[in-house]
Amino acid sequence: MKKVVMLFLCLLILNLPSQVFSQRKVPILVYHSIDEYKGHGSKELYVTPKNFEKQMMYLRDHGYTLLTFDRWQDINKVNKPIFITFDDGYKNNLHAFSIFQKLRNERFIPTGTIFVISDFIGQSNRLSKSDLKLMADSGVFSIQSHTATHPDLTKMNNYEYELKGSKDIIQKITGKPVIALAYPYGNFNNKVVAETKKYYLFGLTTTPELFTKKGINDELYLLPRIYIKYSTTLDDFAKIVDGK
Ligand SMILES: [Zn+2]
Numbered sequence: 121m122k123k124v125v126m127l128f129l130c131l132l133i134l135n136l137p138s139q140v141f142s143q144r145k146v147p148i149l150v151y152h153s154i155d156e157y158k159g160h161g162s163k164e165l166y167v168t169p170k171n172f173e174k175q176m177m178y179l180r181d182h183g184y185t186l187l188t189f190d191r192w193q194d195i196n197k198v199n200k201p202i203f204i205t206f207d208d209g210y211k212n213n214l215h216a217f218s219i220f221q222k223l224r225n226e227r228f229i230p231t232g233t234i235f236v237i238s239d240f241i242g243q244s245n246r247l248s249k250s251d252l253k254l255m256a257d258s259g260v261f262s263i264q265s266h267t268a269t270h271p272d273l274t275k276m277n278n279y280e281y282e283l284k285g286s287k288d289i290i291q292k293i294t295g296k297p298v299i300a301l302a303y304p305y306g307n308f309n310n311k312v313v314a315e316t317k318k319y320y321l322f323g324l325t326t327t328p329e330l331f332t333k334k335g336i337n338d339e340l341y342l343l344p345r346i347y348i349k350y351s352t353t354l355d356d357f358a359k360i361v362d363g364k
Contacts, residue, residue: 145330145363146195148203150302150345154219155212157350164349169215175348175357176204176219180228184361188231188262189300189322192340202361205324205345207266207302209236209247220260231259235266235302235324238286241293249293256294263290264300265320274307279315287319300324306345313341330363 152165154172167175179186185198195201206213213234220230234247234255242248247255255261267273268286276282287298299321303312306326316323323341331344346360358364 143332147361148345151206154215173219186231204232206234233262237270238268238289266302270304273312274309
């Protein structure tokens with residue numbers, strides 16, 4: 121009997137490291153419009169405020185910690201780290217802002233990252249300078265760059281304007297550091313990564329997987345993101361964030 125117990129203990133100890141030190145999987149989600157779909161543009165780029173709220177409640181009720189990229193190092197410290205991002209800087213992201221404020225409690229402090237297109241700021245369906253300032257000042261949103269004009273970065277050369285120019289404009293509005301770039305259409309190549317490294321600490325793609333640290337070159341400039349769509353059910357959402 122003792123032998124059996126010893127064998128069991130040995131096996132348990134041998135198996136421990138792989139579980140204790142297994143690499144953490146971090147979801148980075150990408151949304152566009154948080155609004156009812158009224159027939160304009162691609163329906164899958166919308167998530168209704170009601171669905172968005174249910175998704176955030178799921179994160180709250182399952183112990184997730186919502187992070188922004190200035191807290192990247194915390195992915196190894198907090199419980200269930202996750203990043204909520206929004207591309208294109210739509211005015212309707214104000215719905216996400218009010219939902220975040222509504223769900224906030226002592227244990228759950230929702231935060232997200234909005235990737236704005238700097239030349240589009242203030243257009244009728246986009247966030248204005250004062251919206252961005254308000255959102256950044258609240259500490260609820262980090263405002264980061266999605267370039268100046270939303271070009272395919274693999275098919276142009278005006279990096280100075282698109283990467284540095286947009287960063288400068290956004291920093292001037294919010295008074296906070298711009299350290300992350302979301303590549304328009306998720307498109308990048310070696311040249312784009314090299315240019316991005318001059319001005320940013322992070323580059324976001326739309327490779328649909330959870331982030332795991334692999335130790336490969338430039339991995340912070342190849343961060344994967346998963347689309348949450350109009351058709352994503354709460355069940356789908358749970359499977360995505362739980363990595364199942
Ligand atoms: Zn975009």
